[in-house]
Amino acid sequence: MITSPNDFVPARNGALDEQWDVVVIGGGNAALVSALSARDHGARVLLLERAPRVFRGGNSRHTRNIRCVHDYTDAYYTGRYPYDELWTDLGGVGTGPSNEALAALTVRESETVPRWMTDHGVRWQPALTGTLALARTNRFFLGGGKALMNGYYRAAERAGIVILYEASVERLGFTGDACTEIVVRVAQGRRRVRAKAVVCASGGFEANIDWLRRYWGDAALNYHVRGPRYNDGTVLAQLLDAGAERAGEERGFHAIAVDARSPKFDGGIATRLDTIPFGIVVNRDGRRFYDEGEDIWPKRYAIWGRNIAVQPDQIAYSLWDSKVHGLFLPPMYGVSAARSISELASRFDLDPLAVEETVARYNAAVDRGPGGRFTMAERDGLSTVGLDPPKSNWAQRIDRPPFYGVAMRPGITFTYLGVAVTEQSHVRRQDGGVFHNVFAAGEIMSGNILSTGYLAGFGMTIGTVWGRIAGREAARHARG
Ligand SMILES: Cc1cc2nc3c(=O)[nH]c(=O)nc-3n(C[C@H](O)[C@H](O)[C@H](O)COP(=O)(O)OP(=O)(O)OC[C@H]3O[C@@H](n4cnc5c(N)ncnc54)[C@H](O)[C@@H]3O)c2cc1C
Known part of the structure; x- marks a missing residue:
């Protein structure tokens, strides 16, 4: 001024x-x-x-x-x-x-x-x-x-x-x-x-961040730009x-899941995480909250910033097992690995019992789902049955150690x-x-x-x- x-x-x-x-x-x-x-x-x-x-x-x-x-x-x-x-x-x-x-x-x-x-x-x-x-x-x-x-x-x-x-x-x-x-x-x-x-x-x-706070409240303090x-x-x-x-919505933005260890500003392309469809995502309470396999990744990667933005403390954790490890671009700051789900949960200060229960429930729903060939090239129809939220594609049991995970924050690309x-x-x-x-x-x-x-x-x-x-x-x- x-x-x-x-x-x-x-x-x-x-x-x-x-x-x-x-x-x-x-x-x-x-x-x-x-x-x-x-x-x-x-x-x-x-x-x-x-x-x-x-x-x-x-x-x-x-x-x-x-x-x-x-x-x-x-x-x-x-x-x-x-x-x-x-x-x-x-x-x-x-x-x-x-x-x-x-x-x-x-x-x-x-x-x-x-x-x-x-x-x-x-x-x-x-x-x-x-x-x-x-x-x-x-x-x-x-x-x-x-x-x-x-x-x-x-x-x-x-x-x-x-x-x-x-x-x-x-x-x-x-x-x-x-x-x-x-x-x-x-x-x-x-x-x-x-x-x-x-x-x-x-x-x-x-x-x-102050302008974002007008529409998102203090949650905006946890966003990465x-x-x-x-x-x-x-x-x-x-x-x-x-x-x-x-023109455009006050809360409209493009936001993806970025590594929670990214810099607050200017992390660029390298901090993006593409692990989500390969496993499950839990929030701070160890609970799943959105279908990780809703559609192919190019059509869904841009909703995950918002998905995480509306979770408690604006943080979430992508978890997967050794069956799929290595099939995606590796997170640039590395990943946490553990021999058991509860050990992995502890690495992130999550309640081990809650995460174990989430994984067990997910695995049981996969067992009830259709069999088929796991392929990331298309929607493969490997889905859970009777689970809320479902995982509609690429659903495989998380059962082969070591287990892996990474913490994610909303990464805002630009506002609308x-x-x-x-x-x-x-x-x-x-x-x-x-x-x-x-x-x-x-x-x-x-x-x-x-x-x-x-x-x-x-x-x-x-x-x-x-x-x-x-x-x-x-x-x-x-x-x-
Ligand atoms: C990590 C990342 C990857 C992306 N990848 C893609 C992609 O591959 N393809 C794609 O289509 N989109 C991508 N995007 C989105 C894309 O970057 C934007 O849509 C596009 O760059 C917008 O261009 P712009 O010129 O409007 O804004 P910007 O490129 O952000 O330029 C704004 C400019 O204004 C200047 N400025 C701001 N305020 C002032 C001021 N008061 N006075 C003078 N100058 C000012 C800034 O310094 C900056 O130079 C990506 C975005 C990010 C962050």
């Missing part, structure tokens, strides 16, 4: 004192795509990234792939993925798209995204293998999200886009329906930046305070509550109009598309599709 006008430092060098065509706020995928797109459409662009150069790239630098419609097979896609199938997949997660027209536009526009990315320097690699089988539907960036972002930054520099790091936007000033002032904190102090058009691509508010601490929603809050219409936009990515106002020179792309507007669920690889789709639109429209606006 501005404390005094004297806080503002006088002009000393070019970038912050010019009148820019387009100022892009943020430094992740949506921001870089917006900046490149605005530049392609003839605008002079300034990009303000809050992070230092070494940590540039937001959540996007942790990513690996993007999900797009395609009707071909090549060295990177193992098969076709038509519009109807992606649309159906999107409709099948959570309560379906928030705004059908904008979601349909996103899916439709995704088809031209890989070509656009290639044209802007992105290189590809064959799909990584592992528990999330995405080789047909998703395209993998060569070297992952860090390489992707480095490539985009290089392309931006080559295109003449001016980039400022450690430039944190603190306030947006409005006159009527126009943003007339961007207040940014840089090393020298606070500065006012002027732009004909502004693209807000500063992510969600997942790193703002998978990406950097910079996405605290400052710009989103400014837009909402200025009268922007909300954001600003409503038009098809031109204009930020909508509560009074039915728009902020005529303010555009939004990426996580900050993902609530227009995502309600409660998530489809792997679609975060980057949203950022790229809407970054292209926002950059183009901002440039058009600036040209008048």
